[in-house]
Amino acid sequence: MHEWAIAMSVVSSVEKWALERNAKVKKVLLSIPSLSMLEVEILREAFNVIKKDSKIADAELEVIVRDQNFSCRACGNKFTLKDIRSQLEPILRDFGEENPLHVVPALITTFAKCPKCSSHDFEVDSSIKVEAVEI
Amino acid sequence: MNPILEMAKSRFKAKKVIAVMSAKGGVGKSTIASLIALNLSERQKTALIDLDIYGNSTLKLFGINKLHEVSKEGIEPFLVSNLSIYSIGGLVGDHYVVLPGKDEGNVVESLLGLANVKEDLVVIDTPPGMGEELLTLSRVLDPEIYLVTLPSKLSLKIVKHMLDYLFDLGLKPKMILANMSFLNTTNGRIYPFGELEPVKELGEEFDIRVECLQFDPSIEEFVGRIQDYNGVLKEELARFLICKE
Numbered sequence: 462m463h464e465w466a467i468a469m470s471v472v473s474s475v476e477k478w479a480l481e482r483n484a485k486v487k488k489v490l491l492s493i494p495s496l497s498m499l500e501v502e503i504l505r506e507a508f509n510v511i512k513k514d515s516k517i518a519d520a521e522l523e524v525i526v527r528d529q530n531f532s533c534r535a536c537g538n539k540f541t542l543k544d545i546r547s548q549l550e551p552i553l554r555d556f557g558e559e560n561p562l563h564v565v566p567a568l569i570t571t572f573a574k575c576p577k578c579s580s581h582d583f584e585v586d587s588s589i590k591v592e593a594v595e596i
Numbered sequence: 597m598n599p600i601l602e603m604a605k606s607r608f609k610a611k612k613v614i615a616v617m618s619a620k621g622g623v624g625k626s627t628i629a630s631l632i633a634l635n636l637s638e639r640q641k642t643a644l645i646d647l648d649i650y651g652n653s654t655l656k657l658f659g660i661n662k663l664h665e666v667s668k669e670g671i672e673p674f675l676v677s678n679l680s681i682y683s684i685g686g687l688v689g690d691h692y693v694v695l696p697g698k699d700e701g702n703v704v705e706s707l708l709g710l711a712n713v714k715e716d717l718v719v720i721d722t723p724p725g726m727g728e729e730l731l732t733l734s735r736v737l738d739p740e741i742y743l744v745t746l747p748s749k750l751s752l753k754i755v756k757h758m759l760d761y762l763f764d765l766g767l768k769p770k771m772i773l774a775n776m777s778f779l780n781t782t783n784g785r786i787y788p789f790g791e792l793e794p795v796k797e798l799g800e801e802f803d804i805r806v807e808c809l810q811f812d813p814s815i816e817e818f819v820g821r822i823q824d825y826n827g828v829l830k831e832e833l834a835r836f837l838i839c840k841e
């Protein structure tokens with residue numbers, strides 16, 4: 462559901478950026494981490510509704526869902542979301558739709574461990590970012 | 597471009613934000629932040645944001661053990677009368693939190709960006725120390741700082757470092773609160789940490805108002821229902837908040 466809040470943040474930050482440069486935005490490239498399980502369709506729908514009341518009403522949203530590379534700081538192991546998927550099942554089950562990783566993907570180290578050494582101390586880029594703005 | 601950070605910044609831009617801080621742990625930050633927020637909420641709708649992502653003391657003080665609802669507009673608060681409360685504990689539930697380095701900052705940033713804060717008055721409870729949470733907080737907003745300390749030598753030494761740091765950043769706390777300064781007993785007043793001169797001198801050195809708060813043993817009964825507490829500590833804080841204006 463908070464896809465709408467994210468879309469809102471994207472519209473307003475790109476709008477601010479565009480106003481500062483007096484630019485007409487054609488396309489916004491948004492990159493989201495796959496572990497956030499954000500729904501791309503809702504993001505796009507929300508973006509298209511919210512942009513109408515902004516200065517970037519003609520902008521199109523393109524969403525890239527990033528597959529993360531995890532890197533363990535304890536043992537050096539490199540892994541992917543696939544390797545820890547089974548660890549995440551209980552959270553998806555217990556919390557339902559609004560699970561903590563969906564809302565705050567940076568919480569991943571709290572709920573998952575390195576599949577090799579069981580450390581919570583791993584690195585992953587779980588940010589939501591506007592990668593590029595086409596004008 | 598980081599849209600969540602931008603959203604956090606614009607959300608708090610026009611709000612009055614009070615941050616309760618201390619470099620020292622266990623000095624009463626969460627208790628004081630809750631009581632300040634409760635006092636303010638008696639006059640005006642107020643938000644209380646718990647940035648102590650490991651302790652989540654705020655939820656424990658208020659006896660909240662539910663999860664935040666998440667709506668189209670973001671993270672919805674727990675409501676206690678006129679007070680809206682937000683905490684990472686309301687997202688993770690009864691689960692410990694482990695976060696290496698800058699993930700701490702990202703979590704704080706997400707909470708500040710996504711919390712659907714509508715109130716114009718915001719109180720923030722911070723974790724002890726000068727770590728990521730504090731850096732992130734100053735990235736997002738410019739709070740009025742209430743610095744909490746005990747009047748003990750150790751606490752004052754640690755808090756002095758924080759004052760040096762804050763002054764380096766150009767931030768001058770509004771007030772130093774010397775918590776647990778004295779205890780009123782039937783046999784007179786006891787000063788558990790000795791004289792209050794050192795804390796007053798610290799205030800003079802940095803030109804910051806110092807107020808001494810008493811030790812109130814009855815607080816313990818109100819852990820889990822601090823919203824029902826109307827004792828001396830809350831009264832004292834109300835007085836300081838009022839004479840400030």
Ligand SMILES: Nc1ncnc2c1ncn2[C@@H]1O[C@H](COP(=O)(O)OP(=O)(O)OP(=O)(O)O)[C@@H](O)[C@H]1O
Pocket residue numbers: 618620621622623624625626627628648651653722723724775776809810811812813815816819829
């Ligand atoms: N003025 C007071 N009188 C009596 N007890 C107090 C007072 N202030 C705080 N306490 C008690 O001291 C303990 C620590 O308080 P609190 O958790 O608010 O500190 P804190 O600075 O937020 O700790 P932390 O650094 O872990 O976040 C609690 O048990 C609280 O009830």
Ligand SMILES: [Mg+2]
Pocket residue numbers: 625626627648651653721722723
């Ligand atoms: Mg605390």
Ligand SMILES: [Zn+2]
Pocket residue numbers: 533534535536537538575576577578579580
């Ligand atoms: Zn490992």
